[in-house]
Amino acid sequence: MIETLYIEEGVRIFPLSQRIISRFAGARVVGCRHYGEVFNRKSQNFRLQKRAPALILAQKQGNFLLPVPDHYGIGNEHNYYFSHILNCIYDCRYCFLQGMYRSANYVLFVNYDDFLSAIRTLIENHNGKPVHFFSGYDCDSLALEPVTGFVKHFLPVFRDYADSLIELRTKSTQVRALLDMPVVENAVVAFSFTPQRIARALEHKTPSVDRRLAAMDALQARGWKVGIRYDPLIYTEDFGTQYTELIQHIHTRIDNRALHSVSLGTFRLPAGFFRIIRGLYPDEPLFAAGMDETAGMVGYRHDLQDHMMQHCKREIAQHVTAEKLFACHD
Amino acid sequence: MLLILCAHRPEATPIIKHYDLSLYSGRSTFPVYLGDDGRIALTISGTGKVAAAAACMNLAHMAGSGTTDAWLNAGIAGHGTCEPGVAMLAHKIIDVATGRTWFPQIHFPAGMPSADCYTVDAPVNTREQALYDMEASGFLDTVTRLATLEHIHAVKVVSDNSDRPYQEVTPGFAGELIEAAMPAIAKVADQLIESSNTLAETRRPHPAMNGFLLRRHFTESQRHQLSRLLSRWHCLYPDIDPLHQFANRKNARQVLDALRKALDESPVHIGVKTE
Numbered sequence A: 001m002i003e004t005l006y007i008e009e010g011v012r013i014f015p016l017s018q019r020i021i022s023r024f025a026g027a028r029v030v031g032c033r034h035y036g037e038v039f040n041r042k043s044q045n046f047r048l049q050k051r052a053p054a055l056i057l058a059q060k061q062g063n064f065l066l067p068v069p070d071h072y073g074i075g076n077e078h079n080y081y082f083s084h085i086l087n088c089i090y091d092c093r094y095c096f097l098q099g100m101y102r103s104a105n106y107v108l109f110v111n112y113d114d115f116l117s118a119i120r121t122l123i124e125n126h127n128g129k130p131v132h133f134f135s136g137y138d139c140d141s142l143a144l145e146p147v148t149g150f151v152k153h154f155l156p157v158f159r160d161y162a163d164s165l166i167e168l169r170t171k172s173t174q175v176r177a178l179l180d181m182p183v184v185e186n187a188v189v190a191f192s193f194t195p196q197r198i199a200r201a202l203e204h205k206t207p208s209v210d211r212r213l214a215a216m217d218a219l220q221a222r223g224w225k226v227g228i229r230y231d232p233l234i235y236t237e238d239f240g241t242q243y244t245e246l247i248q249h250i251h252t253r254i255d256n257r258a259l260h261s262v263s264l265g266t267f268r269l270p271a272g273f274f275r276i277i278r279g280l281y282p283d284e285p286l287f288a289a290g291m292d293e294t295a296g297m298v299g300y301r302h303d304l305q306d307h308m309m310q311h312c313k314r315e316i317a318q319h320v321t322a323e324k325l326f327a328c329h330d
Numbered sequence B: 001m002l003l004i005l006c007a008h009r010p011e012a013t014p015i016i017k018h019y020d021l022s023l024y025s026g027r028s029t030f031p032v033y034l035g036d037d038g039r040i041a042l043t044i045s046g047t048g049k050v051a052a053a054a055a056c057m058n059l060a061h062m063a064g065s066g067t068t069d070a071w072l073n074a075g076i077a078g079h080g081t082c083e084p085g086v087a088m089l090a091h092k093i094i095d096v097a098t099g100r101t102w103f104p105q106i107h108f109p110a111g112m113p114s115a116d117c118y119t120v121d122a123p124v125n126t127r128e129q130a131l132y133d134m135e136a137s138g139f140l141d142t143v144t145r146l147a148t149l150e151h152i153h154a155v156k157v158v159s160d161n162s163d164r165p166y167q168e169v170t171p172g173f174a175g176e177l178i179e180a181a182m183p184a185i186a187k188v189a190d191q192l193i194e195s196s197n198t199l200a201e202t203r204r205p206h207p208a209m210n211g212f213l214l215r216r217h218f219t220e221s222q223r224h225q226l227s228r229l230l231s232r233w234h235c236l237y238p239d240i241d242p243l244h245q246f247a248n249r250k251n252a253r254q255v256l257d258a259l260r261k262a263l264d265e266s267p268v269h270i271g272v273k274t275e
């Protein structure tokens, strides 16, 4: 699966690096001083690299935690995200990572303990106020779990901070590590969904809606808190029918009372990223039709956004109480 | 299109033969060879990274290369331990004099081992487990300004090692090594051509582009805008010829405005083709 491993010389001795080198014993191993030498280089093509992304093992230096933009949380005042991985094994055509990074290679920061120290310090600096942490902004939190062992390393720490919360956002079915460990009460595994036909058109290489649902089911049955993210909502001619069916399908299958939260937001991208992605995929119809640009964000016209949000909120409200429902927008 | 750089004629000859290239221009300092179908061009630089850089610029100019083209540096190199004849892809190129490095991005099954490649200013006999050549860094330094790192590669065939000094490598032996490695070199070359064609396909001008350019005067910047708008048009309305609808506008600006307005007013749902 990984044919090229780039390794910062400084992290070669980390046990996680050694495990990964053994796991991909057939891969070519290339040393580098700093991951940016490979990852941030000009003259790279994200679309071509997506054919066979390499894995870069690196050490994160500072900026472990970043504040989450307003309106992206789930009801808490203090929200931060962190990225132990940059990029994703899936290939969603609407994904902002395509516009954010020059490279489609995966970067894995192996100095997990530095992330954890930063998390502990930040929580302690908030003097008992609840802090929410989001993983899975610059990657899919679980998709590379068999390689990263992220869950086993990160989640237990949150047992010490019952007022805080960690959200793992995913489209993957890699939940084995979670099923094999005792439940962490203040962790939420949030699955993103679009209707299957839209997923097939735009979410390349992702597990089907039903497989994600089965993974979510298994976690709920085991006592894990799960969330649902209808984000991005994608407009199609039969938008209403497609989303009504999806919402019905999901919420008649899961335990809605035990559900942690549902959030939703329409398709939107920072304008600069939108233009880069349109340049990468000039043959992709999603970027060809007329979108609105407001305050540096490209998305659907406001009246259409409102219509989409209202429709889905109405449908979700038939299954989920209002205090669990959050709208994400810019 | 694939543009190939070789340092010396004995290294180039098996490639010229394999792809049936003919001399396009022998008068310049750097001879240029072309294939009939325009898929491949090759040049010979002479020794060293400065010559390699200059030959690449000359080739780019003569072949009219574009950003979707691929580049390959093929030739012999020393190695610390590998037996002569082993073909290797360079996965990291280090200019020993400056310390600068490049990482060609291997996005295809290479079918051969890979190694670091040190570009030195003079031949050396003391070596690590890596390739040693005299052109690759000049090649990379130049062509990374022209193409993308997935399309820039160096294949080196080991010619000498710690047991067999470079002084023993004759031109004839160099040619034999490349000849014997030709299937491996061609495998890389063919994949680069395929990848370059795929990328070029996504940027191919709309069939109506020329029709617009013949009818109205577009400045260079307006041509770029037109090209982008036409590719959006093609995504949404592959079966409708935009020439009929927009070419009768008074001038280029009006053509662009009308096209943009029509696209921006297109309903967003047609942008999601769900079978």
Ligand code: SF4
Pocket (backbone or CB within 6 Å): A087, A088, A089, A090, A091, A092, A094, A095, A096, A097, A137, A138, A139, A140, A171
């Ligand atoms: S799963 Fe998320 S991170 Fe991965 S490609 Fe899709 S949108 Fe991007």
